[in-house]
Amino acid sequence: MEGLVTQLSENFSLAEMVRSQTASRKGIRNRPGVNQTAALKLLCEKVLQPVRDHFGRPVNISSGYRSPKLNRAIGGSGSSQHCLGEAADFTVSGVSNLEVCQWMEKKLNYDQLIYEYGEAGWVHCSYSATRMRNMELSAVRRSGRTVYLKGLRA
Numbered sequence: 001m002e003g004l005v006t007q008l009s010e011n012f013s014l015a016e017m018v019r020s021q022t023a024s025r026k027g028i029r030n031r032p033g034v035n036q037t038a039a040l041k042l043l044c045e046k047v048l049q050p051v052r053d054h055f056g057r058p059v060n061i062s063s064g065y066r067s068p069k070l071n072r073a074i075g076g077s078g079s080s081q082h083c084l085g086e087a088a089d090f091t092v093s094g095v096s097n098l099e100v101c102q103w104m105e106k107k108l109n110y111d112q113l114i115y116e117y118g119e120a121g122w123v124h125c126s127y128s129a130t131r132m133r134n135m136e137l138s139a140v141r142r143s144g145r146t147v148y149l150k151g152l153r154a
Contacts, residue, residue: 017064036085
């Protein structure tokens with residue numbers, strides 16, 4: 001994305017934190033403001049970069065910042081921390097999602113850590129400068145709906 005070359009941490013750029021196939025396909029502008037960019041920088045420094053450094057493998061961002069319009073387009077929660085620049089969904093190449101979550105639970109501080117839909121899914125983590133719940137959840141499908149269970153469950 002033109003104009004989005006800002007490095008947020010050693011291995012993470014603003015461009016990758018705002019990349020969205022849905023936004024591109026639907027012509028939705030997905031540019032964070034100053035506050036959201038600052039939040040993305042903290043998320044990268046405090047969560048994503050430590051994960052990258054520990055595992056020594058690429059961290060693949062599937063969803064970072066979402067403008068409110070993009071968030072509505074994908075059916076995201078109205079209170080999604082993605083819209084604040086405080087959350088990312090990701091996988092680590094060659095490492096199980098549960099292993100990533102378990103390491104993060106032991107070594108990092110965050111607001112929420114969600115093991116989403118098992119190994120076929122992804123890791124969701126949020127980081128907020130004002131709220132640090134260190135809450136762990138697992139998202140599973142039950143009767144066609146997403147249910148959040150306490151703790152990290154395989």
